[in-house]
Amino acid sequence: MKKISFSSLFSHFILIIFALLFLVPIWVVLASSTHTPVTILRDGLQFWFGDNFINTYKSILFEHSGYTKNVTAFRMLINSLILGFGFAIGKVVISSMAAYAIVYFRFRMANFLFWLIFLTLLLPVEVRIVPSFEVLSKLNLLNSYTGLIVPLIASATGTFFFRQFYKSVPDEMLEAAKIDGANSWQFFIDILVPLSKTMMIALFIVMFIVGWNQYLWPIMMTTKPEYSTLLLGIKEIYQSNFEGTYLPEFNKAFAMTILALIVPVAIVIIFQRWFIKGLVDSEK
Amino acid sequence: MRVKSFLVAALFAVVANATTNITWWHAMGGRLGEVVNQLADNFNKSQSEYKVIPVYKGGYEDTMTAGIAAYRAHKAPDIIQIFDAGAATIINAKGVVYPVADLFDKYGTKFNANDYISGVRNFYADSKGRMIGCPFNSSTPVMYYNKDIFKKAGIKNPPKTWEEFEKDAAKIKKAGYIALSQSHSPWIFAENFHSRHNLQLANKNNGFDGLATKIYYANPAMEYHWSKLRDWINKGYYKYYGRGWADNQQAFYDQKVAMWLGSSGSFGGLKKGAKFNFGTTYLPYWKKFIDKGAQTFIGGAALFVFSGKSDEKYRGINAFLRFLTNPKNQYFWHKETGYVPITKAAYELAKKDGYYKRTPDAEIGIKQLSLPSQKWTKGYRLGNYVQIREIMVEEFEKILNGQESAKDGLETIDRKADKLLVRFARTHR
């Protein structure tokens, strides 16, 4: 009896310590964001809330900041949302369609196309970032939502995800549908899609996070502040604050950091089950 | 409802858009950025045909990077501020910029290169002396010192030479402070070090006569200086706060260090932010290597105009540049920021106004720039210099860290820099 309770106490202890290791830095940033910059400069990072909350958050959301002073964090929030949603939707739709073709059809280029798609796993964006810039500029897609979203859909992860799922769908479904006289389009829309609803939601959530958290791509592909995402905004505020000879506005930098992480974190926590499904099932 | 208001707004936009917009990408942040905005405002208010829109793109490197990327994407701004290290790259790029000398000629601005003070004149000109970029903010390294700490340490006057500095540093250390920090190893402790000691920096006349292929940072004076720096770190006389300009300046603000080597352009910010008495003086030199310190050359940046724009825009740019080089506006810029007045007329105006009687510190920079020029005080024109500076900073850090001897570090810099220079020369054959 004693042995068991000690080891389980120990497990809890370890888990709590590590949980704190993750929580405390975020907490400190959150708490510090509610103080004035003077306090932070003078007393360091804070562990409890101050009274500058409304002031700080109001100013970054609605005051124009950043380089040209014509962009608010609110605008950047919208951009991040657009990037997250656009990318996730695009990914789900396009990968499910591509996977459908590869799994459910016998056609000549199937194998070649499969390998082509697989090839994209080889090269994350960072490696082809400079020529990607050239391509986007030739297509006049710099500083556009299309340019921000569409090229990122080139990677194969979603397609493999759906391929795996479709392979697990029993053949009987297709046989039955064929007997009923359904064509391939009908089968897809009326049977397969409803069946994959959970998977689609799962993938959507994972991809939303990926889209929202894009960093290098928006940096390179936008030169106008109106297209800045929240992540870029933080970087700019942080940089411009620390370069000038003024008191760095830590509270604003912290507040934006919180804004940048609260949306994806909330989504992951609220939609935990789907999220895990989306991650874990894409492995197989 | 929405569609209607959109149409109305569009109509207004079309009608109201008789003004030509001129985009100006610059690297002036903080207080400097505010003055830039003010200048643009003043210009815009003084007439209604053109509207200058300043856009802050980050530091000098970031602004240049953004400019290059934009140019490659055929979306270049109209005017861009390019710094000293980037001058060779943009000047040597065929057809990218519209030389301001040509612009002024075409649109009728009277312009004489000799109006500019000597330290400024040649840096952005071609081999025939025609200005390609329009000097805008010029500065030179100077020393700021904390008068309060000096008092505590019992030092009356700031050191003129590094030999004197060493003696002062010991006293300052006793008083409980670090004697020195500085904000830009390449600019202050290499490029201007060479100038101050009249040492050749690169072949082909420091790059002005052609595409240079050899750099000369490994020499006895530099070796001596950098060995001394390492020595001073060990003794607690000097501290390196990382490669960020602001971090090393912060130490001076925080009154951790007694002396700080910064830019004459830092004066404006210091004036507003420092909570102690400070003074400005010349950059020290080694008496061992030169009897009297020579002229330094300008840092800072110039304004370049991109090619391929409309005639209307060029008229506006011409008007704006003329506005900027007007002595009154030059004086204003000088007073508010600490950047030196780049034309003789502006310098005279400031003198006449008694500015230097009220603030003698503000004259140090321009006085240092106006020292008689010598063979190697002209500055440099080297390609790939942004990367070369990156190499320099890295090797300097190794020297300061004790990982490398000064001799080895400087020789490594020369070796790597030469490779880059050769590459640049090859690219522009």
Next chain:
Amino acid sequence: MKKVQFKGGIIPYLFVSPQIIIILVFFIWPSVMAVYYSFELQDAFGTSSQFVGFLNYQDVLGDKDYYNSLSFTLIFSTLVTLFSLGTGLYLAHKANEVIKGKGLYRTLFIWPYAIAPAVVGLIATFLFNESHGDLYHFLNQIGWKFDPKSDPFDAQVMLIFISSWKQVSVNFIFFLSGLQGIPRSIIEASKLDCKSDTRRFWSIIFPLLTPTTFFLLVTNITYAFFDTFGIIDTTTRGTPMGQTKTLAYKIYQDGFLGADVGGSSAQSVILMLFVLIITIFQFKYIEKRVHY
């Protein structure tokens, strides 16, 4: 493949074409460009270019900095993978063992995944900052002269710590899933066979997690190679002394900031080949294992 399929025709092409078009335009085209540029010497503004054969490759492979970056990338990736994988596994094991609170712990360890690497980097900058960072002061107080701005070792350790911190969550999620997927019967049987807790874990449970582990190995290495870009760019940016640049970061710095299109393209191609080899290895090895 499925036994029952639709016959060919134009429909499959229609379904697969959006993905293929995007891949061709935004993946193949830039990659081909990278190869093309790697054989050219271009000036920063793109106004002149000349074919120089393998010169860029020679310069890259003859550059000591490249090898610095390579060794840093390898060591960094290995350590980050080890730490985050190990910690993730450990925490998952512990979370799986407790009777009460499994759900709570899962929630507590899942959310860091959602934070962007760049944001993690920024938070770390605040905490490790010299003037007001608590961690900076703490480390100095316990006797470690911590100075990431001038000591490359300190900067590297800091990066490894930050990068591992961020990645524990992913490993935790997968391992917990994997552990929860092990049938009760096996666990009960193993308890009878093996009294020692640790031995039981390593000889029975862990082997059942091998497919997961292999997958995570590759995920973590990819993360360390590429996704840590956001962390590096917001913390050290390759300083001090250029000792904290991963290969991916170096490509960005040289190509974009240094405007050296030829050199960075050559680096990209080399990295592409490297990743190709790893992926082939992964595919052969993993695919084999997944079919148990």
